Amino acid sequence: MAAQSSNPLWLYDTTLRDGAQREGLTLSISDKLRIARQLDQLGVPFIEGGWPGANPKDVQFFWQLREEPLTQAEVVAFCFTRRPGKTAATDPMLQPILAAGTRWVTIVGKTWDLQVTEGLKTSLDENLEMIRDTISYLRMHDRRVVYDAEHWFDGFKHNPTYALETLKTAYDAGAEWLTLCDTNGGSLPQDIDRVVHAVLDYLPAAPLGIHTHNDGELAVANAIAAVQAGARMVQGTINGYGERCGNANLCSLIPNLQLKLGYDCLAIAQLANLTETSRFVSEVVNLAPDDHAAFVGLSAFAHKGGLHVSAVERNPITYEHIQPELVGNSRRIVISEQAGMSNVLAKARSLGIELDKHDPACRQILERLKNLEHEGYQFEAAEASFELLMREALGQRLQPFEVKGFQVHYDMLPGIPLPVCAVGDWRSQSLATIKVRVNGHNILEAAEGNGPVSALDAALRKALVNFYPEIRAFSLTDYKVRILDGAAGTSANTRVLIESSDGYQRWRTVGVSCNILEASYQAVVEGLEYGLFLQRQAKTALTVS
Known part of the structure; x- marks a missing residue:
């Protein structure tokens, strides 16, 4: 990771942590890994992965990235300062941060005196010691630190002397970046400009970052104002996801900063992947993309x-x-x-x-x-x-099988033992029957599953496995459903996105229908077909070599 030219601007993505706090947005470990790798390919230098120790999912995420590291980006662990009345060395909250094994850690601390006395219920001096002790402890363990000054602009407005003292404490303790956070999202661009200049007058050598929220619909404008005033790190999320009204939208920030203001954010070839990244992330998080979003929306041009x-x-x-x-x-x-x-x-x-x-x-x-x-x-x-x-x-699709038809039965019965699905006092199970033509043979098979899609998938595999034994290695690793036109009620069109894997690589297929089983069937069938296509390609490559 290195600056690209004489006018670099460092991008810091927090989609996986701050963005995931958006209401209605939930990420699995697989989702987080896929987004992280997409951001890595985009060329984002810093990717905040979450808070190790806050939940098992984030612990597993960092562990998997240690096994299969990103190729360009620095993955960053996130945490608060140590708690009042403890030391950093004895606060168990910081141990998972070290165990995550990241070179960079972002520590968020209180800079608004009101938050210290009312939120933390501690003294202003103790808060300064919490900042100093936490950062010093992490530096002692060879971690590089980004300090996020929470509620910075509100804190500076109410008590500028104390707010500046918190920043100086963090900087003197070894923080390499000081990020000014408009946590409540209520600032105006002229406020941002004035305060950033005031900080640089006080700490002229300090590298500053900016983290803005969109509660006033000004997150992007405020971030740009901070950069023009001297900030050199910009934090934000893909598509502006985030708590309440969201965070600064990197999909708008990056092209504005790079194409309009001449800052170096991404390589030109990577910038050309911005629209794909925006839409990819919206699909992974299962939220409809904004067709009218600036720069990356379907209707933007x-x-x-x-x-x-x-x-x-x-x-x-x-x-x-x-x-x-x-x-x-x-x-x-x-x-x-x-x-x-x-x-x-x-x-x-x-x-x-x-x-x-x-x-x-x-x-x-x-x-x-x-x-x-x-x-x-x-x-x-x-x-x-x-x-x-x-x-x-192109005439290159060699369909290895043809589904002639299928039926799915879904029963709700009392007393059926687990692991079938439970609904109240009832237990459910599904039975799928499928007819497939393979190599001139008509095959009829049936299989049970804990749901109609599971049963359909099992029946199809059962019909094909004798012809294509490699299917045994295929597994369905993710299944997402999106209602496309909610006003149509239960007759609405449904999009199903399925991810499959052979244990080495993953691929995704899609189906659309007003019948959710039909949409699922399309995605399941293409998932198996594409897996067989990959196997055939691999065998051809081995034969050639």
Whole structure:
């Protein structure tokens, strides 16, 4: 990790910790690992992974990253200062932080005197000692420290002398970054500018960061104001996820800072992955992407009005403030068949498939993609389904089996022993029957499961395993459901995203239908098909070598 040029700005992503505090957002360990690796590929220098010790999930997350480290980013553990009346060496809260094994630790401390006396119920002097002792202890154990000054702007407003003293204490104890936090999200850009300048007057050598919340719809503006005033680290989350109204949205901050103000945040090639990252994260966290989000939204560069369309086709700058390709987005002329071709070509290249835009198959892929997206498909987080779609258009999809039909029975019975699913005093079990044609043979199989999708998956595997023994190694590792048009009630279209694994690699497939079983069936079938495709590729590579 190194500065990219003479005007570097350090990005610090806290999607996995602060972003996960958004109401209705829950991340599994698998979700957190997938997002961390996507952010790593994007080129974010610091990724805050969570609070080791606060819950078993975060402990496991850091342990897995020690086994399989990120390639570019520093993963950061998060924690509060030690508690009043203890020492850092004896406070058990800090031991999991050391055990996480990260080089960097972010420590949050109180800088508002009201929070010290009313929240911590301790003295102002004891709070200073908590900051000093915690940071010194971590430095003694060779940890590099980011100090997050919680409620900084409120604290400075009410008692600037004490607030500045907390910062100096952290800096003197060895903190390498001092992050000024607008925790309540109520500041205005001119407040941010004035206070950042005041801090730099007091501690001119201190490297400052900024952490803003969006309660006044100004998180991005406030972060930009801080950078222009002298801050050199920007904290935020992908898509602005966060508690209450959210955090500063990195998907807006990064292009504004880099493309408009000339700061070096990401390499140009990595910046072009910003839209993909935004949509990928929205799929993983199971929240609908904001189509009208700046820079990365589906409609961010969409043109519908006749005057706009004719102007933008002559010269895009007439109605576009940047080239959409710079952030990985694309221009969409709503009535034009040309919209999206560059995305298809780029996605194909990322999968090792070279397409010629003049090839009729390319147009077929685009039209198929448009139709499916209109139905509710989203391929950003289902690369396997998209690759199968492309290979079908190119005549390269060798379907190893064909499902001729299936039935699923779901019973609610008293007295059925676990591990079947429980609902009140009742127990449920499912039975799936499936008919599959494989290598000219019609196979009829049935299997039970603890739910209809589990039973369907088990029946399909049972029908195929004698022909494709490698299926035994395949497992379904994640299953997500999203209702696409909630106003339609129980007849709404449903999108199912499934992640599968063979123990070495993972792939994701998608299905959409107003019938959740049909959507699940599509994703399950393509998951098995793509797994067999990967196995076939691996065997071919071994034969060639």
